[in-house]
Amino acid sequence: MHNAPAAPPAAEDHLVLEQLGKSFGTANVIPSLSLAVRKGEMVAFLGPSGCGKTTTLRMIAGLITPSRGRITIGGRDITHVPSHDRDMGLVFQSYALFPHMTVLRNVAFGLEMRKLSRSEVRARALRALEMVQLAHLADRKPRDLSGGQQQRVALARALVIEPSILLLDEPLSNLDAKLRDEMRVQIRALQQASGITAVFVTHDQVEALSMCDRIVVMKDGHIEQFGTPTEIYERPASPFVSGFVGRTNRLSGIADRHGVITIGDQQIRAASAMTGPVEVMMRPHRMRLLAAGADRPSPDDGQNSLRGVLERQTFIGDLVQYHVRVGAAEVVIEEATRRDQGGPAPGTPVDMTWQASDTFVFPASAS
Structure with missing residues (x-):
């Protein structure tokens, strides 16, 4: 999805990027x-x-000069304002703490550069450490802290200057799963x-979906979709978004003008006016295997179904994945595990079903 011309900034808009672009030599990155x-x-x-996400963040931060376009904050054009005059707090992937300084001095550093009184610097730095629950470690050095504690110090240092915008570059990538x-x-x-x-910049969809009000999904320097987590997940704008955000199954078919899609020698329905070759995508956890001998649902009831052959079953703790061969494609179905988990044997013909409303349809050329 290429970007349309920027609309006039709304009253509530704070950070606005207008036709922002960046080239490195002959490479047009954004x-x-x-x-x-x-x-x-x-x-x-x-x-x-x-995809250009870090380059975009670094242009916002003033660490890279844009080749074209404009950046405004609160209506103020900061496109060519030096980084240190942009009133932004930065949290880097590497934390970038000063190893020779105490935790308190690390947090206070930005305030000291602003020539505030010693008493005010100390009071504000301690308040920031209290905010991240690390005031009791104020006199320690960064090397004496865990990765999660170092990240919180970096966050306190960014917030203590009370910036207009907080920028975070892959802030959790160096932490283990539990700490993340x-x-x-x-x-x-x-x-x-x-x-x-x-x-903030991330390649982790869980971070984006769980933490954000809205998500910018990028591909090859372009915005594929910009929306809320629910919009991105439930109404993906392209096959790329559907496949990148969340797990998805992908099948090729031929659609007619009545919303009927033929996949091999089988048919399903979808709320789509597309005709011709299409890509059909479904979330694995929205699908289920039918019990042996159960009747296949009718498309008239808003249910789709396909028949395939079970190839294997994978146990992954809270989920079991059924891998089903449908023609030349593989479809994965995810169901919650049970204590007495069983299931058909590999090689068994099986039926799978899902709501027609959970079917994403895209032109085959959009892939």
Whole structure:
């Protein structure tokens, strides 16, 4: 999805990018990107490596000069304003703490650069550490902290200067799975409590879906979709978004003008006016295997069904995945596990079903 010309900024828009672009030599990394972030919301730039999300964040931060376009904050044009004059708090993937300074001095550093009184610097730095529940570690050095604690120090250092915008670059990628879960909750709670506008870069869909008000899904320097987590997940704008955000099954078919889609020698229905070759996509957890001997549902009841052959069954703790061969394609069905988990044997013909409303249809050329 290429970007339409930017609409006039709305009153509630705080950070506005207007036809922002960046080229490195002959490589046009960001052709033209336009969007508006509202005051007080948290927005994620989500996409695979090389899609342009980090370049965009670094242009917002003033660490990279745009080749074209404009950046405004609260109506003020900051496109060519130096990074240190942009009133932004930055949290890097590497934390970038000063190893020779105490935790308190690390947090106080930005305030000291602003020439505030010693008493005010200390009071504000301690308040910031209290906010991230680390005031009791104020006199320690970064090397004495865990990864999660170091991340919270970096967050406190960014927030203590009371910036207009908080920028986070892959802030949780260096943490283990349990710490990532904890920090997602803490960062979101701090952002909501402070009311600060926050923008962060991630390739992790769980971070984006669980933490953000809206998500920018990027591909090849373009915005594929910009919307709420629910919109992105439930109404993906392209096959790329459907496949990148959440797990999905993908089948090829031929659609007629009545919403009937032929897949091999079988037919399903979808609320689509497309005709000709299409890509059909369904979420694995919205599908289920029919019990042996059960009647296949009727499309007239809003249910789709397909017949295939079970190839294998994979147990992954809270879920069991059934891998079903449908023609040349494989369809995965995910169901909650049970203590007495059984299931058909590999090689068994099986029927699967799902709601017709849970069927995404895209032109085959959109892939």
